[in-house]
Amino acid sequence: MSIIEIRNLTFTYPGRERPALDGVSLTVDAGEFVVLCGRSGCGKSTLLRHLKTVLTPHGTRAGDVVFDGRPLASVAQREQAARIGFVLQSPDNQIVTDKVWHELAFGLESLGEPTPVIRRRVAEMASFFGIQEWYDKSVFELSGGQKQILALASVMAMQPDALILDEPTSQLDPIAAEDFITTLKKINDEIGTTIILSEHRLEGALPRADRALVMDGGRIVCAGTASDVGRGLARTGDPMLVAMPTPMRVYLAAEGARADDANTRVPQTVREGRLWLARKCGEDCRSASGRLEPSQQLRETTSAESSEPLEQLHGATNVEPPIAPLASLKDVWFRYGREGRDVVKDLTLTVGAGEFVCVVGGNGTGKTTMLGVITGENRYYRGKARVLGFDPRKAKGADLTNAGLAALPQDPQTLFTRNTVLDSLIDIAAARFETDAATGSARGASGRDGNAGGALSDGNASGERSGKMAAVEAEVRRASGLADIDDLMGFHPYDISGGEQQRVGLAMALLTKPKLLLLDEPTKGMDSFFKEKFAGILRGLIERGMGVLMVSHDVEFCAKYADRCALFFDGGVVSEGAPRAFFTGNSFYTTAANRMARGVFPDVVTAEEIAELLTRP
């Protein structure tokens, strides 16, 4: 019995040539769990929004959407509100009221339910989701993951038949995201609600789904069970393959044509991957010792350090400090306020020129606070810190920025001042130009302070104004070229995807001509393609000698691209090393590929490496 049926749906946004949806047909049965994947901008959100009239975008449309046997347009708003639940991306934006209990009741209030009914439903939902403890709390006391669970619960309180979720985990850390997906599976199993979920983080979602759909360019290019979809993508060599879970990728690459047998299940979880690998190596890998020989070097995508002989790397948990560190912290302690607990404890860390250092670790361990210590926003109270020749505790105002430190915030939206990307960049470039001019002429006219010098150069001649504009434009062009955002310049910063926003943020940081760049979770919300592109941009900067310090949850990204990784726990770095040594030394906090191949190929950290070892002649 189908609950949702889409027949040949084509949709074009006003003013666009290319349709956002191009002849999409899809049938979803009652009780199914469907995952929709595809790169940013492939039409996932547009498709999902067609499943509820109030959210459907304006534009030209052809084709039908049928809900429960009737055309969706003829289903009353009241019925749609109750029976089709919709969860959006941002935990903060979709919560409306100030109290958890009020948020849970919101939809039922809209439906005009009397108080006793609302009381019972709200109680049921709070119990089902295990959120009784926060029932009386204000929503701003909740974490991002808790807010997203609350959004889900408040939709479920209306008892929908179908639940539609548009990238609900993209703003969450991996643990909260996993909790969220687990909760979805529980709803699907225990209540039987139909679930349609769009996701770019497929490790958790794919193994739990009944069916997967891959979209590209407004069409569904691949559909079926996760195994079918994996095989289909592998057969056509679709780039979407890189977004699939590690075990799938390894299996499809290693089995080649043999993977085409439609009756076998493609391993999707680390457990399945391990079982398959053990069986496979029983067959034909016995001869291979399972260790990477120094002579048989793998194609290294990472750093100069990891091309050193592996034996040498293994012993070394402490990598030699790089020459002339840009930032060095030694036994640094920090707490918010005198009464607070220590958030950064006994922290020692260095970042050198031309080095990409990644700090990984769980939520709330103090990673972001540490970045604040480096920028001087958080003043440490014990230890010693040196950043670009300054003690960050004593640096004033823009001292550190002028010396070459730039920090990119987690949310680049906090930097967008204007209505276009170009204007936002020009704003910053112009301000930088003035500071440079001010400090420059201050150096020239010794004895004057910076401001007086700036005033002088401003008042000089109107001819300088055009010179300034030219310089500013040249700067903007340089930064936009480096961050690869030339084609985004005319857009409103809110109309581009999260990954593109990160790149615009990066360009803004580059306008300050940094020597040391601090990044806070830049890959959050990025799909696999954007990650690769972002990594390419970063590597380009690093080759030019920039030092990059990134804090992240994204273990796979760090393993693939970092020069050095550090595990942050309880306010300090507990272990660090080159990615290979670092991740093979960890047992749990490591890449899926390493967990999968542990015991068979102890040295691998990425899926490509396992595949290469297996297919090596």
Place this chain on the structure above:
Amino acid sequence: MGAAGAKANRSIFAGYHPVLNFVFFGYVVLAPIFFMHPVVLAVSFAAAMSWSLYLNGRKGLKFNLCFVLPLMCVAALFNPAFNHEGATILFYIRDNPITLESIVYGVCAAVMIGGVILWFVCYNAVMTSDKFVYLFGRGIPAMSLILSMALRFIPLYRTQAVRVASARRGIGFDAFSGGFLARVRNGGAILSVLVTWALENAIETSDSMRSRGYGLPGRTAYSIYRFDARDRALLVLMLALVAVVVLAIATGTMKTLYFPLFSVRDAQPLAGIAIACHVALCFLPLALDTREDIVQKIALDNRS
């Protein structure tokens, strides 16, 4: 609203229906202001002091000693220094007569101000935002939603403003340094980022609201409060007590004159009854809370 002390969370009186809480605070704040009877003031102050200490514990004591008492002293001295009415001249300061009446009035005013401040301390601990929204948005469902959304957005915007300032600092725009003009420009930029952010993100909020049926006719307002028999009984009692006090005032039984001569009406039976009612009203929450504590303690002792 304000950080409530440990006991505020389990105050029995706070657990009564918000209407009762509100009637109570309305009475205790207005009563001393409208009839400055010295006994009424003293009772009200004593009750406010003891309940605020009960609710807020040591933190409350610190506030009362460091803020309320000094303020009262200033208020008490202020009146005789500037008000020279009254028949009983005690002494002169620089040819200015200091009268007994103005000193008495100053002390009474100080007690009144102190009492009112302390009642507001208790109000803050007991009247949570939920109750406020419930009481003032009751009649119009849309109103309670607007109040609730406002209470959500205020902390949200505050947090975001801090984030924006910190993000801009990271690329060299420190909001707290530089010349005056630079700071003004920086503040303007922060505001502009914040406004754009708020407007853009409001679209998703509005999607979320409409998706959950907002705008359908016949919206109801859910509340977590129920007016039960216990609430009704206490409300009747409170209103009866208030009625007696109001009657006493209306008949002029409790009229107090401060100038030119301080005089309180001779003791009359009605005045005595009214004061007894006032005492009962002011100490009502504390009495309920203390009784509950004792009941709980006995229950616990019996179990062990």
